[in-house]
Amino acid sequence: MRHQQLTDELQEKAILYAAGALDEDERREYQRHLDEDNCAVCRGEVRESEAAAQSLTIMLPMQTPSESVKRRLMERAEASSLTGRRRQSAERSRPAFAWGGWLAAAAAAVLAVVFFNTNAGLREEVESLNRRVVELESEMTTQRNLVAMYSRATTVINLVGQGSTPQARAKIYWDEPGRRWNVSVENLPAVPNDRDYQLWFVPRTGNPVSARVFNTSATGSAMLDIPVPPGVTALMAAAVTVEPAGGSSLPTTTNGFALLGAIP
Amino acid sequence: MASQDARALETFYDRYNRVAFTLVLRIVRTREDAEDVLSDVFWQAWQQAGRYDTSRGKPIAWLLTIARTRAIDYLRSGSKRAAETEFDANAPVEPAERSTDPFVLAGLQHAVKTCLEKLAEPQRVALEMAYFEGMSQTEIASALNQPLGTMKDRIRSGMMHLRKCLKPYEAPL
Numbered sequence: 001m002r003h004q005q006l007t008d009e010l011q012e013k014a015i016l017y018a019a020g021a022l023d024e025d026e027r028r029e030y031q032r033h034l035d036e037d038n039c040a041v042c043r044g045e046v047r048e049s050e051a052a053a054q055s056l057t058i059m060l061p062m063q064t065p066s067e068s069v070k071r072r073l074m075e076r077a078e079a080s081s082l083t084g085r086r087r088q089s090a091e092r093s094r095p096a097f098a099w100g101g102w103l104a105a106a107a108a109a110v111l112a113v114v115f116f117n118t119n120a121g122l123r124e125e126v127e128s129l130n131r132r133v134v135e136l137e138s139e140m141t142t143q144r145n146l147v148a149m150y151s152r153a154t155t156v157i158n159l160v161g162q163g164s165t166p167q168a169r170a171k172i173y174w175d176e177p178g179r180r181w182n183v184s185v186e187n188l189p190a191v192p193n194d195r196d197y198q199l200w201f202v203p204r205t206g207n208p209v210s211a212r213v214f215n216t217s218a219t220g221s222a223m224l225d226i227p228v229p230p231g232v233t234a235l236m237a238a239a240v241t242v243e244p245a246g247g248s249s250l251p252t253t254t255n256g257f258a259l260l261g262a263i264p
Numbered sequence: 265m266a267s268q269d270a271r272a273l274e275t276f277y278d279r280y281n282r283v284a285f286t287l288v289l290r291i292v293r294t295r296e297d298a299e300d301v302l303s304d305v306f307w308q309a310w311q312q313a314g315r316y317d318t319s320r321g322k323p324i325a326w327l328l329t330i331a332r333t334r335a336i337d338y339l340r341s342g343s344k345r346a347a348e349t350e351f352d353a354n355a356p357v358e359p360a361e362r363s364t365d366p367f368v369l370a371g372l373q374h375a376v377k378t379c380l381e382k383l384a385e386p387q388r389v390a391l392e393m394a395y396f397e398g399m400s401q402t403e404i405a406s407a408l409n410q411p412l413g414t415m416k417d418r419i420r421s422g423m424m425h426l427r428k429c430l431k432p433y434e435a436p437l
Contacts (some may be wrong), residue, residue, distance in 0.1 A: 012416065015423040020332065021401040021415075022393035047321045052426035053395050054328045057287045058376045065285045069299045070277055073306055077270040 001033075003041040023057030046151055121254045157238050159261035165189065168220070170259050172238055174228075181211065181238075188229035188258065191242055197258060198247045199224070200235040211238075213247035235263050274308045280324055281306070284331045290336035290396050294433035301338050305331045336398035387422030390415055 003010055016022045017030050034043060140143065154173050161168030168188040173179050191197060196215055200208035209232055216222045240259035243253045285306055289298035303406065309327055315324055390408075393399045399407065405415040 006378055012420050015420050016394075016401060017414065019391055019394040019419050019423060020336070020398060021390075021404065021419050023400045023402050027400075048323070048427055049423055050321060050329065051390070052327055052423055052430060054287075054325060055376045055379070055426060055430055056392065057283060057328065059380055060286050060290050062282055063286045063289050063295075065295075065302055066281055069303050070274075070281070073277065073303050073383070074270060074274060074416050076307065077273050082267070176270060239361075 002039045008243040014045030018053050034231045059066045129147045157261045159259040162257040165258050181226040185222040188216045198238045198243045202231045204234045288335045305334050387418045388420040391422045
């Protein structure tokens with residue numbers, strides 16, 4: 001409650017408060033009155049009385065504290081100011097996260113897990129796609145062979161097993177306009193690692209020309225897509241020989257042909 | 265001070281450390297304790313400068329209020345040194361010309377001394393017991409074996425005398 005005018009009772013209470021003579025309960029209640037009621041009458045009385053009470057200090061022998069008090073105080077203040085400036089600077093630089101450094105860390109952790117899982121998933125997906133690419137390329141070759149087989153522009157060359165591989169068979173689908181051979185080999189046993197099969201273009205005149213060095217699978221089969229070089233013309237046959245690993249410039253076999261087929 | 269400028273604190277300290285230390289030393293009685301309290305007083309003033317209300321008095325009055333409160337709290341916390349030490353009222357007073365305290369420079373010390381000399385002894389004792397010893401009116405009455413009403417009257421009349429006597433000096437603090 002704000003007081004409108006000064007009374008003896010109010011003046012006495014203000015004086016006792018300023019002198020520090022109020023009992024604790026009274027002092028606490030009067031302090032509340034000054035702080036919360038904002039009573040100008042009582043505040044004015046307290047101000048005048050405090051000045052008078054404090055004048056008692058003036059009559060005391062003046063004392064000087066040691067220099068260490070100031071030194072410690074200033075060191076503490078400088079440290080506090082530096083910390084405050086750093087904090088303000090940090091808060092200015094990241095205002096959106098002023099309340100949640102831990103939140104940023106948690107978000108980073110979550111993202112790390114997400115990225116880790118995503119990367120692992122992506123790696124699996126890439127590997128799966130690579131496998132699918134190989135399958136599609138193989139399938140595409142097969143489809144091309146099938147198209148070639150049923151094309152009117154395709155010449156089919158049948159190769160039959162010779163010597164030690166009489167069960168072997170092969171078909172060459174010759175796309176003459178496209179200048180490609182699509183070859184399908186069956187029942188031709190794979191050769192050891194120091195050997196390779198080699199397919200030859202056999203012209204009517206001149207030496208055979210290497211078409212492809214290859215080996216068959218464990219089931220004795222192979223699918224080959226071979227371009228026909230521009231200089232290869234007037235062919236009379238297609239032949240497969242066993243050659244040293246990596247192939248030869250000319251047939252070196254003394255055991256005859258593995259497969260041989262005449263070109264009509 | 266309110267902007268937490270350390271240089272402002274240094275200026276404030278240089279200006280008022282002696283009067284504040286004198287008050288604190290009078291209450292806690294030993295220099296070691298008084299220096300600890302003094303450091304806390306200026307630290308509190310620096311921390312609370314933003315809340316300083318000019319309507320509650322001048323800065324030095326505000327500082328001495330903090331100093332007295334801190335010192336009384338320290339005294340009540342049970343310092344052995346304070347309990348075993350008598351205040352030396354005869355300690356030498358430093359020459360005024362060496363002082364930088366504004367009210368000393370203004371010659372107000374003489375005015376206050378004159379006012380206090382005119383104060384009746386019972387009133388001065390009651391005031392000093394309250395202000396320097398932190399004793400309540402009830403405690404003072406009990407210590408002096410006097411009725412509570414008498415103590416209230418002594419404190420009130422003594423304070424009114426000082427206020428009236430110091431009025432021409434526009435409240436030195």
